[in-house]
Amino acid sequence: EADIYQTPRYLVIGTGKKITLECSQTMGHDKMYWYQQDPGMELHLIHYSYGVNSTEKGDLSSESTVSRIRTEHFPLTLESARPSHTSQYLCASSGEGVFTDTQYFGPGTRLTVL
Amino acid sequence: KQEVTQIPAALSVPEGENLVLNCSFTDSAIYNLQWFRQDPGKGLTSLLLIQSSQREQTSGRLNASLDKSSGRSTLYIAASQPGDSATYLCAVTDSWGKLQFGAGTQVVVTP
Numbered sequence: 440e441a442d443i444y445q446t447p448r449y450l451v452i453g454t455g456k457k458i459t460l461e462c463s464q465t466m467g468h469d470k471m472y473w474y475q476q477d478p479g480m481e482l483h484l485i486h487y488s489y490g491v492n493s494t495e496k497g498d499l500s501s502e503s504t505v506s507r508i509r510t511e512h513f514p515l516t517l518e519s520a521r522p523s524h525t526s527q528y529l530c531a532s533s534g535e536g537v538f539t540d541t542q543y544f545g546p547g548t549r550l551t552v553l
Numbered sequence: 554k555q556e557v558t559q560i561p562a563a564l565s566v567p568e569g570e571n572l573v574l575n576c577s578f579t580d581s582a583i584y585n586l587q588w589f590r591q592d593p594g595k596g597l598t599s600l601l602l603i604q605s606s607q608r609e610q611t612s613g614r615l616n617a618s619l620d621k622s623s624g625r626s627t628l629y630i631a632a633s634q635p636g637d638s639a640t641y642l643c644a645v646t647d648s649w650g651k652l653q654f655g656a657g658t659q660v661v662v663t664p
Contacts, residue, residue, distance in 0.1 A: 480656060497651070544589075
């Protein structure tokens with residue numbers, strides 16, 4: 440079983456608050472990803488990283504930002520949360536090769552912005 | 554732009570029947586295809602990964618086929634069990650090394 444962790448699992452906050460969703464993995468994987476998933480809908484990539492100090496925006500536009508200061512840690516930050524940010528956020532990581540590797544997912548953070 | 558479609562959106566079968574889940578993609582220039590399982594309130598678990606050069610991959614009761622030229626993959630689950638109830642997602646790795654997901658097939662196996 441993959442060792443990738445996300446906290447918090449559930450978060451309910453008010454509009455305008457700054458929040459950080461944590462993601463960490465203990466597998467030493469270089470590549471990490473953030474996905475957003477609305478209920479019943481497909482996952483969309485919002486950020487990814489190929490290693491320390493590398494961050495890129497994904498296919499779905501997002502007002503969130505990410506950082507990658509350490510290999511094992513890939514936090515996602517919303518400076519001012521809005522109801523439109525209500526969704527599930529899933530973090531993943533992968534290790535070997537550029538295109539051939541399996542992505543391992545964390546349990547997700549379900550965010551509700553009131 | 555790659556589009557991944559999964560049919561059916563939902564499926565209910567009695568225990569013991571075989572499951573057949575379909576996935577199609579519009580751009581055949583993929584590097585691999587993965588099948589995932591997602592349980593309610595949880596993350597995704599990788600079931601099978603098929604490289605673009607492979608035709609199928611097997612793990613226990615699961616078998617996945619890939620026909621890259623026609624843009625199709627099928628996941629077979631033999632002798633279904635109630636514990637197989639979940640949403641099954643397929644995803645293709647595109648030319649940028651990123652996953653493109655389908656919307657999933659929600660499976661219910663009744664005892």
